[in-house]
Amino acid sequence: MTTALLQTTYFGPVQWYQKLKRYDHCVIEQYDSYQKQTYRNRCVIATANGLQALTVPVDHSPLTIDHVQCKDLRISDHNQWRRVHWNALQSAYSESPFFEYYADDIRPLFEQKYEFLIDFNEAIRQKMCELLDIDTSVSYSSGFRVQGSGFMVQGSGFRVHGSGFMVQDSGVRVQDSGFMVQGSGFKDFREVIHAKHPQDDPEFQPRSYWQVFQHRYGFQPNLSILDLLFCMGPEAVFYL
Secondary structure, three states: OOEEEEEOOOOOEHHHHHHHHHOOEEEEEOOOEOOOOOOOOEEEEEEOOEEEEEEOOEOOOOOOHHHOEHHHOEEOOHHHHHHHHHHHHHHHHOOOOOHHHHHHHHHHHHHOOOOEHHHHHHHHHHHHHHHHOOOOEEEEOOOEEOOOOOOEEEOOOEEEEOOEEEEOOOOOEOHHHOOOOOOOOEEEOOOOOOOOOOOOOOOOOOOOOOOOOHHHHOOOOOOEHHHHHHHHHHHHHHHO
16 A cells, blocks of 8 residues: 655645546644645635735734744634635636635635644545545655654654654653564655655656646646646546
8 A cells, every 4th residue: 555645735836636537545644743835724726917826814822932832733714814815816716717616615715713723624625535546545654754764753853863763752652662663665745745845756746737827837747736626626626
């Protein structure tokens, strides 16, 4: 069985949903620390004025934002962002072939308030998988996976030292009292699929499809899954 490790995303890019479609199982990381300018709380759409990033504001209090794990990150109601985001989608995709077809499915996501970003993103993922006919099994991490290693550790008092694994805090509990080593079918895409600093992904070769403003800006690859859905409708899944 092939397994992909992914970050949580807000209407993630086509590349992210490609993993959901092609892998047998996907694990979404919830113990990593929040980072700014990632797909965790932003998506990119194509508009009449070019590319636009839509960002979900997050609550910076009471903890220092850099030390908040994604599972604990709260959504802020700053600047009526839900209305702003929905209006931006209407403006960008009202002329697309399938916006009206899917609008009643997408709009409720902007009408319901979620306290935690990861819960909001999960509601989005479930709805998008329903619309795209993706039935891959998905679970959430039960501990932080060290980049590039086969270890899954419960807690945060650890560090990697050379080729070994060293525990700084005696209170740290290793999940199931031992190391969990994934099989060869396990792949880590947490840093590969990145808004600002993407890494090489031989598995993903963007395929062009019709876009609303392609005549003005040319084809824009790897935008939010919403771009593919609104432009291609039921055929969107065949591009993943």
